[in-house]
Amino acid sequence: QQQVKQSPQSLIVQKGGISIINCAYENTAFDYFPWYQQFPGKGPALLIAIRPDVSEKKEGRFTISFNKSAKQFSLHIMDSQPGDSATYFCAANAGNMLTFGGGTRLMVKP
Amino acid sequence: EAGVAQSPRYKIIEKRQSVAFWCNPISGHATLYWYQQILGQGPKLLIQFQNNGVVDDSQLPKDRFSAERLKGVDSTLKIQPAKLEDSAVYLCASSRGQKETQYFGPGTRLLVL
Numbered sequence: 001q002q003q004v005k006q007s008p009q010s011l012i013v014q015k016g017g018i019s020i021i022n023c024a025y026e027n028t029a030f031d032y033f034p035w036y037q038q039f040p041g042k043g044p045a046l047l048i049a050i051r052p053d054v055s056e057k058k059e060g061r062f063t064i065s066f067n068k069s070a071k072q073f074s075l076h077i078m079d080s081q082p083g084d085s086a087t088y089f090c091a092a093n094a095g096n097m098l099t100f101g102g103g104t105r106l107m108v109k110p
Numbered sequence: 111e112a113g114v115a116q117s118p119r120y121k122i123i124e125k126r127q128s129v130a131f132w133c134n135p136i137s138g139h140a141t142l143y144w145y146q147q148i149l150g151q152g153p154k155l156l157i158q159f160q161n162n163g164v165v166d167d168s169q170l171p172k173d174r175f176s177a178e179r180l181k182g183v184d185s186t187l188k189i190q191p192a193k194l195e196d197s198a199v200y201l202c203a204s205s206r207g208q209k210e211t212q213y214f215g216p217g218t219r220l221l222v223l
Contacts, residue, residue, distance in 0.1 A: 006152075032209065043114070043201050043214030044153065089152050096165055096208045098143075100152030 003027075004092050006101030013108050019077040021104045023090035026071065030092035035064065035075050036100075038087045047088070048075070080108045112136065114215030116202050122221045128190035131218045135183070135204030141165075142179055143212060144187050145201040153201055159185065160208060192222045 006023045013019045023033075032051055036044035050057045050064040050073065057064045063076040077084055085108050090101040115134040123129050135142050140161050145153035156175065158165040161182040170177070174193070179185040189196055199217040 004152075034211075036214075041216065043203070043216050045214065046211050049211075091152070093209065096158060097155055098212065100154070103150070103152050 004090060004099050004101040006090050006104060008104060009102065010105045011107070013080045013106065015080065015082060015108055015110050017080050017108075019080045019084065019106055019108070020074060021088055021090070021106075022072065022074045023092075023101050024070075024072045025092050027092070027094055028071070029094040030099075032093035033064070033066065033073050034091050034093070034098075035062075036089045036091060038089065038103075044089060077106075080106075082108045082110050084108050114202055114204055114213055116200075116215040116218055118218055119216065120219050120221075122223065123192055124223050125194055126191040128188065129192055129220065130186050130188045131200050131202075131220075133185045133187070133202030133215060135185070135202070136213055139204035139206055139213075140182070141205045141208050141210070142185050143203040143205075144177055144185070145203065145214075147199040147201055147217070149198070156187070158208075165208065189220075192220075194222050196220060197222045 004025050034049035035047045037047045038044040048059050048062045061078045066073040088104045091098050142159045144156045147153040156170045157167040157177045159179040162179045177187045199219050201217045203212040203214045205212045
């Protein structure tokens with residue numbers, strides 16, 4: 001079964017701190033790994049994505065680190081802000097199917 | 111560019127009733143997806159359309175769920191009869207093509223009593 005395991009389920013970070021969310025997968029057919037951000041009452045929105053031929057991708061304060069041999073990838077949010085408070089989902093694509101992790105509820109305290 | 115539109119935003123029904131959700135994708139997007147998001151979980155793909163053809167419906171409970179995308183634009187998802195465990199947010203997403211960025215609508219929150 002295609003699964004993506006995400007941790008932690010919830011995370012509290014002080015403003016200016018680093019938020020780190022981790023994901024692990026088993027299916028080696030996954031070839032695209034996006035991260036989505038979801039605010040209450042809204043649909044998920046693509047934040048940043050990486051392909052397995054790259055070990056790191058940075059966009060502004062958001063960085064994905066990818067470890068192909070360990071089948072793990074993580075999202076780092078630098079200088080976390082209260083506006084980053086949301087639920088974050090990692091996902092992995094195989095064929096035409098996107099499989100989501102369980103989500104991490106991030107709260108950034110002022 | 112207008113986003114993915116969904117209606118209704120909220121629906122409350124009793125078990126064994128039927129319900130339908132509507133989705134209007136971003137103009138020009140050939141691929142349309144329906145996801146089920148149970149509270150506290152990530153979205154789970156129910157069905158994927160490429161234009162008006164079904165690409166993947168392996169996770170759609172076909173005994174009670176049905177979906178169509180007539181004319182390759184708007185889509186409807188129907189549940190008949192509904193069960194308590196169908197309570198969830200139903201998200202519609204669209205993309206220019208398969209394997210391209212998916213853009214999600216706001217979802218329809220369904221409560222089955």
